[in-house]
Amino acid sequence: MNWQQLWKFVLIFTLSAYSVLVIIVIFGGLKNVVDMLKDLKKPVDPK
Amino acid sequence: MDVFATNFKTVDWIIVSIYICIPVVIGIIVRKYIRQLSDFLVAGRSLRLFIAIATLTGTELGLVTVMYNSELGFIHGFSAFHVGIIETACILAIGLTGFIVYKLRQLKIMTIPEFYEMRFGRNVRIIGGIILALGGILNMGLFLQAGARFMMGVTGYINPAGLKLFMSGMLIMVLVYTVLGGMVSVVLNDFIQFIVLSIGMIIGSYFAIVKIGWGNLFKTPNTMDGASWFNPVAEGSGFGMIYVIFMVVLTFSAGALWQSGTLRALSAKTPKIAKQLYTWSSISYLARRVIPMLWGICAFIFVSQSPKLLEAFQGPNALNSQFGMPIFIAKVLPSGFLGIMAAGMFAAFMSTHDSYLLSWSSVITQDIVAPLKKDRLSDKARLLITRICIVSIGLFLLIWGLWFEAPVSLWNYMAVTGTIYLAGAFTVVTAGLYWKKASKTGATIALYAGLLAILGIGPWTRGDNVPFYFTDKFIGLMTFIIAISGMVIGSLLFPDKQKQKEIEA
Numbered sequence: 001m002n003w004q005q006l007w008k009f010v011l012i013f014t015l016s017a018y019s020v021l022v023i024i025v026i027f028g029g030l031k032n033v034v035d036m037l038k039d040l041k042k043p044v045d046p047k
Numbered sequence: 048m049d050v051f052a053t054n055f056k057t058v059d060w061i062i063v064s065i066y067i068c069i070p071v072v073i074g075i076i077v078r079k080y081i082r083q084l085s086d087f088l089v090a091g092r093s094l095r096l097f098i099a100i101a102t103l104t105g106t107e108l109g110l111v112t113v114m115y116n117s118e119l120g121f122i123h124g125f126s127a128f129h130v131g132i133i134e135t136a137c138i139l140a141i142g143l144t145g146f147i148v149y150k151l152r153q154l155k156i157m158t159i160p161e162f163y164e165m166r167f168g169r170n171v172r173i174i175g176g177i178i179l180a181l182g183g184i185l186n187m188g189l190f191l192q193a194g195a196r197f198m199m200g201v202t203g204y205i206n207p208a209g210l211k212l213f214m215s216g217m218l219i220m221v222l223v224y225t226v227l228g229g230m231v232s233v234v235l236n237d238f239i240q241f242i243v244l245s246i247g248m249i250i251g252s253y254f255a256i257v258k259i260g261w262g263n264l265f266k267t268p269n270t271m272d273g274a275s276w277f278n279p280v281a282e283g284s285g286f287g288m289i290y291v292i293f294m295v296v297l298t299f300s301a302g303a304l305w306q307s308g309t310l311r312a313l314s315a316k317t318p319k320i321a322k323q324l325y326t327w328s329s330i331s332y333l334a335r336r337v338i339p340m341l342w343g344i345c346a347f348i349f350v351s352q353s354p355k356l357l358e359a360f361q362g363p364n365a366l367n368s369q370f371g372m373p374i375f376i377a378k379v380l381p382s383g384f385l386g387i388m389a390a391g392m393f394a395a396f397m398s399t400h401d402s403y404l405l406s407w408s409s410v411i412t413q414d415i416v417a418p419l420k421k422d423r424l425s426d427k428a429r430l431l432i433t434r435i436c437i438v439s440i441g442l443f444l445l446i447w448g449l450w451f452e453a454p455v456s457l458w459n460y461m462a463v464t465g466t467i468y469l470a471g472a473f474t475v476v477t478a479g480l481y482w483k484k485a486s487k488t489g490a491t492i493a494l495y496a497g498l499l500a501i502l503g504i505g506p507w508t509r510g511d512n513v514p515f516y517f518t519d520k521f522i523g524l525m526t527f528i529i530a531i532s533g534m535v536i537g538s539l540l541f542p543d544k545q546k547q548k549e550i551e552a
Binding site: 003004007008010011013014015017018019021022024025026027028029031032033035036 | 249
């Protein structure tokens with residue numbers, strides 16, 4: 001594999017993998033935000 | 048073709064104006080969730096995996112990240128991609144092994160120097176805190192400048208006074224919502240920014256590739272040398288083997304210990320989530336490098352096809368290479384989408400500032416002021432000091448960003464100023480966690496050694512015929528080597544008496 005082919009592969013991999021990650025994080029993150037705010041509403045632990 | 052001709056229209060200004068007000072509103076809303084210092088600094092350690100990925104990406108993918116990576120692509124072509132590959136491999140390795148981050152999260156600390164005190168005593172914490180704050184604040188010194196260049200390139204608005212006013216206005220908005228909502232506000236804003244910027248980056252890449260053409264993208268531009276455009280160790284690439292080794296050391300240490308990133312690991316709900324966070328985020332780290340570099344490469348090919356644009360980037364009065372990418376996307380993206388993209392970038396600008404401001408001010412409060420006061424500060428007093436520091440750093444940035452011109456590329460400036468802290472921190476934390484003989488003296492020498500990296504931004508690094516030992520990359524790499532040597536030699540010659548007894552027993 002020469003440098004051109006390597007960078008072509010890296011570019012295609014990056015654009016595809018990042019697109020998938022963004023979709024997963026958007027849906028998973030929304031649920032996480034709700035849970036985080038619930039956690040922060042709980043009474044403060046005096047310890 | 049006019050250099051600053053742009054598709055940025057009134058509708059884009061409206062989109063940007065509305066979008067950049069959202070973080071302030073969030074800051075006001077979430078203020079009620081801030082009841083104690085840990086809520087403010089580490090969001091009550093309540094971050095779950097996906098929101099942690101979004102906020103880590105939001106922090107590490109700022110406008111300045113896009114600017115310095117696109118500048119690397121614009122100057123060096125595909126050979127710049129090696130930085131992305133190296134960084135991704137390092138982040139993945141940290142995620143899979145849990146190296147440093149797992150143990151630090153287990154210790155429930157809020158800042159890195161807090162660990163210094165646990166392992167090496169209070170004085171090391173104070174020294175480490177000062178060096179961390181110094182390196183960190185200098186590191187963000189050029190953010191405003193880069194932001195202003197992006198704005199000029201994209202909007203075509205080149206009035207210097209108006210630019211300064213706009214950038215200062217944005218910085219003030221960041222200060223307001225960070226002071227109000229702390230980490231909770233930062234996390235929520237990072238999440239929104241992650242969505243807008245990520246979608247913008249993917250669609251923006253599509254437009255850039257379509258404009259240049261997939262086939263043309265991998266052809267060497269006429270004005271460049273074919274080998275050095277693709278091969279990072281080829282002569283004339285501007286990188287070379289020393290640079291590659293420096294990048295391995297730098298990105299590995301920054302991945303594990305850059306305070307704003309590590310703060311996300313320390314805010315994770317469990318040590319296991321901290322580890323997973325790094326594994327998943329390796330993809331984000333790859334994207335934050337490769338996608339802006341792609342834009343920089345497309346920008347250079349675009350510029351090299353137009354004699355007037357090419358002329359603007361050559362000669363004694365050449366435009367700074369940071370202008371390449373914004374000028375390109377201003378001509379390629381359609382109005383409306385350009386506004387969304389610019390809004391995402393400005394939000395990225397704000398989200399990086401908020402995290403960095405929070406990181407360095409929390410270090411000043413927790414690791415310098417509080418230990419000097421022998422920890423007699425209440426939570427309320429610490430919150431107040433942190434907020435005062437946020438505003439003070441903001442003022443410093445306004446002044447520094449307006450007059451300082453770096454002698455090297457933006458990324459190399461960031462790498463060298465980051466080394467001021469990272470060379471010592473990486474050595475001290477790694478030795479502290481994994482080497483029983485590491486001593487207070489060794490740690491102190493390693494931390495001070497990091498200051499040598501300041502030499503890498505001096506005027507002697509400027510020019511074409513700089514000897515290799517005066518280059519920023521050589522100085523950066525040597526700083527790491529001296530810090531590690533200092534730790535080993537200092538610890539062996541001056542062991543801690545108490546630790547020595549424990550080892551002998």
